[in-house]
Amino acid sequence: MEYNKAKDKFISTWGSLGTLWGINKAMAQIQALLFISTKSLTMEEIMEALKISRGNTSMNLRQLIDWGIVTKELVAGERKEYFSTEKDVQELARHIAKERSRREIKPVIKVLKEVSSIKNDGTAKTKELIKQTKALHDLAESADTILNKMVNKEQNWLSKSLLKLLK
Template identity: 60%
Template sequence: MEFQEAKTKFVQTWGALGSQWGINKTMAQIHALLMVSNEPVSMEDIMAELQISRGNASMNLRALMDWGLVYKEYKAGERREFFTAEKDLDELAVKIAKERSKREIKPTLKVLKEVSSLDTPQTEEEKHFV
């Protein structure tokens, strides 16, 4: 398998897995592209490689930075922004787990706590609910 073919296959596969982590396909594809790049990549190069719009690239890069999975870098003499990904898989797993906990588990636990605090359960159904 040629390098470009392997790279494309990895980016596509990682993108498909993204929905299982709670992120969209394009966000995961950008992350994959940055993971396999040995140098920081510009937004323009990301757009060209993945054939996505500037708005789509910008929105997903911002989200990846919010998750702590991607970092912005500047190169001397360049006006463009460059991006690089967290490459340590252990650190990546920790960051994804923390972010998912913040976005999914904690809000769910808050709702469960709220709904389980009925004033005084009267009926069997209310008692069972609590």
Template identity: 85%
Template sequence: MEYQEAKDKFISTWGSLGTLWGINKAMAQIQSLLFISTKALSMEEIMEELKISRGNTSMNLRQLMDWGIVTKELIPGERKEFFTTEKDVQELARHIAKERSRREIKPVIKILKEVSSIKDDGTEKTKELIKQTKALYDLAETADAMMNKIVNQEQNWITKSLLKLIK
């Protein structure tokens, strides 16, 4: 496999994975492109490379910046803006996990808490609703806390101990 084929394969795979995780294709592809680029890219270069429109590029770059994984870089003497993504995978994972927790998991946990706190009127169906949503609440809380803990630790400590556990 040559460079170009490998590059295209990577970008399209990452793009389709993004879709499954609630991130749209263009957004995931722009991030992939930046991730393997050796230099910051301009909007023009991104459009050209991925064959997407100016508007699409602009909107998705903004979203990536909102997620905190892409940053503008001003190059002296250049009028246009250049973009780079976080290059360290650990840091990237940390950002993504943090955002997903904030945007998706936390709001669900809040609803689960509300639902599991309704007053028990003694009927079987109410008892079941309370019991099951309480169990989900506990699971979601634990999973969320665990994810944040893992993702916020210093790389080596956690990787080492987990690798020990796994192996």
């Protein structure tokens, strides 16, 4: 496989994976493009490379910046903006895990807490609801905690040793 085919395959695969996991295709592809780029890119270059509109590019770049995985760079003497993504996979995973936890997992954990805390009126269905949502709550909380610890920068040595331990 030569460079261009490999590049296209990577970008399109990354886009599909994004879609499968609830992340907009354009957003995933912009990140993929920046991830393998040897230099920061302008909006124009991104539009051109991915064949997407200016508006789409602008909105998705903003989202990526919100997520903390893309940064805007201003080059002295140039008016246009340059974009680059976090190049370190560990850091990338950390940002994504942190954001998805904050936006999606934590709110669900909160709901599970509320639901599992309803008054136990002694009926079987109430008991079951409490029992099951409590189990889900505990699992979600454990998973969320362990995930965040594992991708934690300072504790990275740990996740590496854990991996060995588990093998």
